[in-house]
Amino acid sequence: MTGPRGEFLERIRQGGVELSPELAAAFARVPREAFVPDGFQRRDGSWVLPADPDFLPTIYHDDVLVTKMDGKVPTSSSSQPSLMALMIEALDVRPGHRILEVGAGTGYNAALLASLGASVTSIDAQEDVAVRARTALARAGIAGVRVEHADGYPGRPRERFDRVIVTVGIAGVSPHWLEQLDPDGFVLAPVVHAGTHPVLRVAGPPVRARAVCGSGFMQASGPLNAPFPDAFPSPAAAMAELTPHAPARYDPPLDESTYRDLWYAAGAWNRRASHAAIPGRRQSCLALLDGTRSGGAVVPPDGSVWAGGDEAAGYGAAAAAVLDRWEAAGRPPMGAWRISLELAGDPHSPIWVPHRWQI
Structure with missing residues (x-):
């Protein structure tokens, strides 16, 4: 394989995936361009069209391709290939x-x-x-896929599945999906945790889960994103003026994977964990947000603590306590946690939400 697709598999592997031979062959065989015939949006907001010279090279980078917008909000996309690969490998797909x-x-x-x-x-x-997905599959000559316009919450009543995979961020898992699984089946879904969407492998009864990998997805609507008591606060677009509360702990700063592990632990230990945009930083940082969501404390990858708002001292101390506890626990990775779920959300359309975490 030559040209833009020639380096595609290596780029996916560089995203931290050990591709099985079968999945590597699938990525090599399926033309990604067939699924974005009308183009896609770059990260800078500009639109890439099939006639543009960087159309194919951009498609075969390890990056998300946004294909539909509602104003400034993305509502559909082709996910980052390395994340897709991680989830598909975790799905343990077998012929049939x-x-x-x-x-x-x-x-x-x-x-x-x-x-x-x-x-x-x-x-x-x-x-x-x-409709577009169905047309693209036909264009690419892919058999074995049925695409339907339907609400995801009920699943497919009266049908049975070996696996359920969810490709949108949700607050909790539909009970219907678990009911429609055959024995030894499981749900793989990005469930909200501290403002992010770690992918969980969920099975039951009893309904339990473990974290597979970190991720970020567009948020679902309806019962799958219903509010419930003690839910994590939504991310903050802006924070009050922050002042130093504790000095940096890590030199060099935590790498992306280890920072994600800290972030997950913060959500397990503090229900005010989320993230916040910080001036001068490209990426949002782990934050403990107060009730106004404009104050609280922020922990960048260097382990420093910055706090602001009316309860700055308390939130700064809570953030420092999370760091202390994470270090004392031996910096547990995301996958070390075992998660218990409980029913919450809309009483008429309940969802299984993470409730208790243990290492």
């Missing part, structure tokens, strides 16, 4: 598996699953997204 995919996106993820020999039912709440 029946897979329910909640969130069709462009259809590319379903195409990869079908290329592994699975039979895929993909549903999307946006009718135009479902």
Whole structure:
């Protein structure tokens, strides 16, 4: 394989994925460009069209391709290939598996699953997204995928699946998905935790989960994103003026993976954990947000603590305590946590939400 696709597999591997031969062959075989025929949005907000010289080179980078916007809010995309690969490997797909995919996106993820020999039912709440995914799959010559316009929460009543994979950020797992699984099946879903969407492997009864990897997804609507008591605060777009509370602990700063581990632990130990945009930094930082969501404390990757707002001292101390506890626990990785879930959300359409964490 030459040209832009020639380096694609290596770029995915550089994203931290050990590709099985079967999945590597699927990525090499399925043309990603067939699933974005109308182009996609760059990270800088500009639109890439098929006639542009960087159309194919950009498609075969390890990056998300946003394909639909509602104003300034992305509502559909083709996920980052290395994240797709991590989730598909964790799904442990076997030929003949029946897979329910909640969130069709462009259809590319379903195409990869079908290329592994699975039979895929993909549903999307946006009718135009479902239509485009169905058309793209036909264009690419992919068999074994059924795309339907439907709400994801009920799943597919009266049908059975070996796996459920969710490609949209959710507050909790639908009980219907678990009911529709055959024995030894499980749900793989990005469930909100401290303002991020770590991917959980959920099975039951009893309903338990473990974290697979970190991620960031567009947020679902409806029952899958219903509010519930003691939910994490949504991220803060801006914070009050921050002042130093504790000096940096890490030189060099924590790398992305280890910082994500700290972030996950913060969410397990403090329900005010989320993230906040900080002036002068490209990436949002781990934050403990007060009730106004404009104050609290921020912990950058260097382990310093900055605090602001009316309760700055208390939140600064709480952030420092999280760091102390994480160090004392031996810096547990995200995958070390075992998670218990409970029913919450809309009483008429409940969801299983993470409730208790243990290392």
